[in-house]
Amino acid sequence: MIVTLTPNPSVDHAVVLDxxxxxxxxxxIDARLDAGGKGVNVSRALAANDAETVAVxxxxxxxxxLLADLLGETGVNHRDVPISGAIRMNVSVLxxxxxxxxLNEPGPVLSTSEAQAMVDATLTAANGAAWVAVCGSLPPGVSTDIYAxxxxxxxxxxxxFAVDSSGLPLRAAVETRPNLIKPNHEELAELVGHQLPTxxxxxAAARELVSSGIQIVAVSLGSDGALLATKDEAVHARATITTPVSTVGAGDCMLAGLLHGLASDLPISEALVGGVAWGSAAVALPGSSxxxxxxxxxxxPTLSPELPLSLELGH
Incomplete structure (x- = not known):
């Protein structure tokens, strides 16, 4: 089972324009509502592929x-932590x-007791889990070291323990040497403090983090695929989507596929290929489907026989 924590979830309203x-x-010309937030998307993707998951x-x-109803409609097992404020409504224009x-709202202010209740619910769900993934931004009032x-x-x-976040929450979590982190290209550059054009x-940045004690660094690179590094190996995979529809949640689906592969004890390369397949498939779907x-x-997806180290990213 894979548990996700999403401290700042949302209802995602996707609007399609010509x-x-x-x-x-x-x-x-079209519109849809989905349960949203990075960890929620991970759990939704897992549930859609018949993998056991719990979303906190x-x-x-x-x-x-509405979020709880949408999760129930899509078959996602979820543990709700009651809070006094209203969660976010985010809008995507496609x-x-x-x-x-x-257009992302900031989210509600959480009290200390509400934040602690999220932690407690996550730890309860973690018993017997293969992975716990903490994902996304933090709402106002939540300490940046909650993941750590x-x-x-x-x-x-x-x-x-897996972390998919950015900024101060990611930086604090990295100090605890999580089993896996999944930054995107920009988040990795921010974490190491310099640009990463190739x-x-x-x-090099991923290996630096692995040498610090993180077991797996998986970097999503948009249309350039993804790179995964461990102490013993580094692999790169990519897939071509000829008619992209929406990039919303694609990185979350990539993480879902990767964790599913790792929880199934697949080799690192096969787990990455699976992650890229899930993430790329999401790009061909509307909204945050x-x-x-x-x-x-x-x-x-294709696994690079040799790492294309000279590849210029984002071109």
């Missing part, structure tokens, strides 16, 4: 009730060319 004009009156989420306000514009404070307590329950630079097994089977 064209975008700033300041105009725009009429949507704070729930408050009308949006919180254009036919594949461009996505996101969970690391050893999760591992004491026999689960491995795959060689990303590999997560891929089903049929969607994943339509993707054919």
């Amino acid at each position: 064209s975008f004009k700033r300041g105009g009156v725009l009429r949507a 989420v704070p729930v408050g306000g009308h949006q919180g009730h 254009e036919p060319c594949g461009t996505t514009t996101k 404070a969970l690391a050893d307590r999760v591992r004491a329950r026999g689960a491995r 795959l060689s630079d990303v590999l 997560v891929p089903t097994p049929d969607d994943v089977r339509r993707v054919a």
